[in-house]
Amino acid sequence: MGQGLAVVVAVAGIAVLSIGGVLGYLVSLHIAAWSSENRALDAQISAKQHQVQQLRNELEFRTRFPELERWSDPLGLQPADGRQYGQNVRDIDALAAASNQRVADKLPRVGGAKGYTPQARDQIDTLIDKIATN
Structure with a gap:
């Protein structure tokens, strides 16, 4: 009976280690997927920040239109043809x-x-x- 119990304990130990290995692998897959989602989100944020900067630049340029129109006649400014x-x-x-x-x-x-x-x-x-x- 002692040897049978030792075999059962050994098989149970191997099963526990196998389950632990599989769980560790699944956790690493979950972390990798989460990291990938974060990188994709960072890329989206970066693209949106670039769009916001472009819109700010265009808005700043358009706010100067009235000034350009005001000074175009005295300075003789004309659009190119x-x-x-x-x-x-x-x-x-x-x-x-x-x-x-x-x-x-x-x-x-x-x-x-x-x-x-x-x-x-x-x-x-x-x-x-x-x-x-x-």
């Missing part, structure tokens, strides 16, 4: 073409009429930077 944009694009193209020609004239020629050197690349990069800052 299509011709102005077109003219600006033509000016930029003309400036870029003239600058490109000046750079091309300064480039050393290697291997005939056209050539490439590292200095040419540096000059072109400098030209692009100047156009971008203007």
